[in-house]
Amino acid sequence: MPELPEVERIRRTLEPALTGARFDRVVLNRQDLRRPFPADFVRRLRRHTVRALTRRGKYLLAELSSGETLVMHLGMSGWFRVEPTRQLRRQPRDREADLERRHDHVIFTMSSGMTVTFNDPRRFGVMDLLPAAGRPHPSLARMGLEPLSRAFDARALASRCAGRRIALKVALLDQRVVAGIGNIYASEALHLARLSPLRPASTIATAAGAARPGGQRLAAAIKSVLRRALTLKDSDDYRHTRFRVYDREGERCVTAGCRGVIARIEQAGRSTFHCPVCQL
DNA sequence: ACTTTGACCTGTGCGC
């Protein structure tokens, strides 16, 4: 699920269960995800309280009463189940539920009465604990601006793209350029901005690092597609109302007056969807 | 320093 809008929605779902609540019980069903869990993971969480649950890019950050920060990343397939602890105990389990629970890797039983379970079939997720006084998490420290913040604008985007020869789409996937964009919203934003995913990233900036017109459109498009994804309801048809180009190979381009057909290409080993006619 | 490639995992859907 997880690009910025999805992670933010998950944060909002978890907030009532976690914020202000204490970890009564922490269960690890394995020793690692993409990386090993940090030393003494269970002991460093148990009996501590979540002061706040925030998000940075695609990372969820739980600030603890101990001063440490629980860092969580969902990878490709990670998600959280939130359910009342009581119901959980007497729930009958069918075969399908058992299959799903095979990938329950971390179980937080909270004093809020809710149990929060991290499930991740592919195990590309990460959980880490940052000591109170330690260095910030390396990938967090180098991360670009939050795209929905005031600080993120055409100028900021252009300066991070200036001089870079990589394709613009590939630049958008680089979390140091801008935080939280993934494969879907990279394609979506480029289409809305009518910019080719193939053009060098440097072409949205002047030599001095200022934004050219394409850079202006792209910064606005990034905000627009992310904000829109964030405000959609769960009940809204995912693909239909949500995507302009993603997973729409062979379909007609939705740009007004454009007769193009959406194409799928591969960049950096990942699919890119774009309209070869109106995205220049 | 930059850029590219492949590795890390399991599940699903498709064509034969």
Place this chain on the structure above:
DNA sequence: TGCGCACAGGTCAAAG
């Protein structure tokens, strides 16, 4: 129905 393959919303290390 089963099998093999391509593909999946993300990083990260290693090599050029």
